[in-house]
Amino acid sequence: MTELSEFDKGFFVGLLISEGTFGGDGRQPHVVVRMHTRHEALFHRLMALFPETRLYGPYHHGGRSYYQWMARGRSLVRDVLPVLESLPLDQLDEYADQRFHEMTTNYAQFIRRERSRIAEFEATSSENAE
Numbered sequence: 564m565t566e567l568s569e570f571d572k573g574f575f576v577g578l579l580i581s582e583g584t585f586g587g588d589g590r591q592p593h594v595v596v597r598m599h600t601r602h603e604a605l606f607h608r609l610m611a612l613f614p615e616t617r618l619y620g621p622y623h624h625g626g627r628s629y630y631q632w633m634a635r636g637r638s639l640v641r642d643v644l645p646v647l648e649s650l651p652l653d654q655l656d657e658y659a660d661q662r663f664h665e666m667t668t669n670y671a672q673f674i675r676r677e678r679s680r681i682a683e684f685e686a687t688s689s690e691n692a693e
Contacts, residue, residue, distance in 0.1 A: 567646060571612055576650050578605070580659040585666040592670035593635035594643055600628040613642050640677040 567575070579585075584595045596609070600621045610618050615638035620630035634643040644667070652660040667674060 567612060572646060572650060574608070575612065575646060576652070576655065578609075579647070580652075580656045583659070585659075585662040587666060587670050588635075591635055591673050592639060592666050593633055594639060594666075595631060595633050597629055597631045600630060603630065606630045606632055613638060615642065637677060637681065640674055641681050644674070 578596060579594065582596050582598055584597075585592075586595070587593055596606075598605070603621075606618055609632050610616065613634060616632060616634040618630060618632050622629055622631070647663060652663055
């Protein structure tokens with residue numbers, strides 16, 4: 564992932580505060596944004612910012628048409644969490660900050676394990692590059 568501009572960070576955190584959910588499936592944490600298909604360009608922007616995340620849809624059922632963007636696993640831990648951790652969520656939206664901290668607390672073991680794997684992979688990659 565490339566370094567995000569200040570605009571992109573603001574766009575991302577604003578989107579998550581207003582439309583995002585922080586949670587998990589019991590095994591691993593995830594961040595999800597689900598919105599109507601008329602916001603398709605917004606989802607393509609998310610995919611450009613975080614190319615290893617997933618975009619699902621469009622779904623059409625129950626009279627609704629929507630896309631769902633999801634960050635989980637390695638892409639969440641390596642790419643998304645550092646952005647969220649670098650921003651003052653507590654100063655922007657107390658509820659979003661609370662949900663984010665609940666997710667990171669509930670899945671702390673997964674996050675630690677994944678960060679360790681990422682660090683190990685990066686160390687091995689840099690050794691092989693030399």
